[in-house]
Amino acid sequence: EELFELILKFAGYGFNKSHSTGYAIIAYQTAYLKTYFPVQYMAAVLTYESVSTDKVVEYLEECRRVRYPDGHRGIDVRPPDINESQVEFAVRFEKGEPRDANHGHIRFGLSAVKGVGDKAIRAIIEAREQGAAFQSLHDFCERIPLGTVNRATIEALIKCGAFDSLHGADKRAALMEALDGAVQAGQQAASDRESGQMSFFETFEAVGESKAVRASGPAMVALPNVASWSLGEKLAHEKSVLGFYASSHPLEQHQAVLSRFGNVVAADARLLDEGVPVVLGGMLTRVRALLVRNGRSKGQKMAMVTLEDSTGAIDGVVFSDTYAMSSRLLEADRIVMLRGTIDRRRGEASVIVQEVIPIEEAPQRLTASVWVVLRREEGGGPGDPRNGLSIELIAEELAKLKSLLKQASRHQGAAAVPVFIEIHEGGYVAHLRLEGLRVVVDADLPEHVGTVLRRPGCCELVGPAKVRVPQRTAGESRPEQEALWSRGRLERSEEELAAVGDVEE
Numbered sequence: 251e252e253l254f255e256l257i258l259k260f261a262g263y264g265f266n267k268s269h270s271t272g273y274a275i276i277a278y279q280t281a282y283l284k285t286y287f288p289v290q291y292m293a294a295v296l297t298y299e300s301v302s303t304d305k306v307v308e309y310l311e312e313c314r315r316v317r318y319p320d321g322h323r324g325i326d327v328r329p330p331d332i333n334e335s336q337v338e339f340a341v342r343f344e345k346g347e348p349r350d351a352n353h354g355h356i357r358f359g360l361s362a363v364k365g366v367g368d369k370a371i372r373a374i375i376e377a378r379e380q381g382a383a384f385q386s387l388h389d390f391c392e393r394i395p396l397g398t399v400n401r402a403t404i405e406a407l408i409k410c411g412a413f414d415s416l417h418g419a420d421k422r423a424a425l426m427e428a429l430d431g432a433v434q435a436g437q438q439a440a441s442d443r444e445s446g447q448m449s450f451f452e453t454f455e456a457v458g459e460s461k462a463v464r465a466s467g468p469a470m471v472a473l474p475n476v477a478s479w480s481l482g483e484k485l486a487h488e489k490s491v492l493g494f495y496a497s498s499h500p501l502e503q504h505q506a507v508l509s510r511f512g513n514v515v516a517a518d519a520r521l522l523d524e525g526v527p528v529v530l531g532g533m534l535t536r537v538r539a540l541l542v543r544n545g546r547s548k549g550q551k552m553a554m555v556t557l558e559d560s561t562g563a564i565d566g567v568v569f570s571d572t573y574a575m576s577s578r579l580l581e582a583d584r585i586v587m588l589r590g591t592i593d594r595r596r597g598e599a600s601v602i603v604q605e606v607i608p609i610e611e612a613p614q615r616l617t618a619s620v621w622v623v624l625r626r627e628e629g630g631g632p633g634d635p636r637n638g639l640s641i642e643l644i645a646e647e648l649a650k651l652k653s654l655l656k657q658a659s660r661h662q663g664a665a666a667v668p669v670f671i672e673i674h675e676g677g678y679v680a681h682l683r684l685e686g687l688r689v690v691v692d693a694d695l696p697e698h699v700g701t702v703l704r705r706p707g708c709c710e711l712v713g714p715a716k717v718r719v720p721q722r723t724a725g726e727s728r729p730e731q732e733a734l735w736s737r738g739r740l741e742r743s744e745e746e747l748a749a750v751g752d753v754e755e
Contacts, residue, residue, distance in 0.1 A: 303493035391436030532559035625674035
């Protein structure tokens with residue numbers, strides 16, 4: 251029995267010693283490389299994982315956190331470039347930049363672009379190495395073999411931003427408009443070369459002019475005057491050819507709201523246990539409406555959704571009652587907050603959605619408390635009341651605050667939340683809760699409080715408490731956490747949960 255218990259314990263997750271030693275060596279080597287050669291190491295990792303879009307997104311996020319040997323953080327990962335990119339992810343340095351472990355950036359490889367094959371990439375790099383750097387779209391089309399690098403390939407390169415360094419990111423729409431003409435000019439140039447005719451630019455080469463002179467001519471071809479793509483269109487095109495957003499992300503302008511009012515990100519939510527309450531923010535990348543065929547909700551609609559943020563994506567289930575209240579918000583590419591619980595009944599973590607909240611309404615509906623911070627202000631002359639929080643000054647500011655908050659407490663349409671005052675003085679911090687006063691929050695409340703107290707930034711809306719992501723080893727139990735989380739679990743009938751596997755579009 252004792253021997254069997256040892257075998258049973260080891261079967262949870264165990265290595266023999268030789269296997270463990272091999273892993274330890276690799277772990278040490280990779281830790282060393284990531285510490286002392288972070289840019290080179292992450293370029294290699296991205297290249298190795300480039301077959302998986304989810305993995306690339308995960309490691310791009312890691313690049314923002316990586317520390318250089320000198321202590322500064324954040325590796326710059328730049329989108330594909332027609333003159334800079336190699337086949338795979340590569341380390342590049344700016345002109346004059348020290349070529350050491352504390353400098354450099356990572357450039358996307360051309361192989362990351364969907365629709366750009368190996369032969370096309372080799373042809374592009376060969377043309378670039380044999381002559382000068384490409385100067386324009388027309389120069390590119392005249393110098394590469396269009397039988398190998400076809401129109402669809404060039405279109406994908408434009409969409410991902412590979413020509414931005416030549417024409418600017420705001421010219422992608424114009425480049426698409428000019429593409430047919432550039433391809434025709436390139437085909438004509440190739441035909442002339444095959445027939446033995448020398449182009450105007452090749453004539454200069456024949457008399458000993460620099461190749462750079464040849465490259466300067468096509469750069470002068472004017473692009474059509476068309477409206478630039480909107481940010482949404484530009485990012486949508488990037489994602490269509492890369493699988494993710496390269497130059498920016500639709501969520502960036504909402505990042506402050508997502509961080510404040512979400513209590514976990516998608517990548518961490520996938521690690522949580524069954525039943526954990528979560529609030530996630532991001533973009534709905536997939537919305538699939540379904541019709542329940544059996545059970546008490548038979549004939550009603552529900553939906554399967556996928557929510558994506560900067561760390562990855564997670565699936566969700568919107569049952570019929572929630573769907574009835576939120577169907578107008580369930581649209582692809584819409585940015586929302588989802589409140590729900592983690593479900594693991596089918597293995598992979600997903601979210602059972604209880605509430606769908608438009609990103610614009612997050613402050614009103616997800617604020618858990620309001621904090622007002624009063625602290626000593628430095629810089630006043632002798633006797634300036636700002637140099638100390640006297641009883642009189644505190645009383646004056648609290649009177650103003652009381653008047654404003656009483657007005658906020660009368661608003662209708664949302665749940666009221668408590669208000670806390672945080673006073674900093676003389677090295678001490680006092681936390682006061684305003685008993686008997688709860689306010690209904692709107693997004694402008696912090697600005698109004700800052701204006702009344704003449705202290706910009708003194709008021710903060712606090713969102714839901716962050717979820718602790720479990721770091722669990724095999725066989726470890728977490729009874730205290732599970733007991734805590736169980737109180738917030740969403741109760742669903744087995745009938746409804748079974749309906750997820752018994753639906754039709």
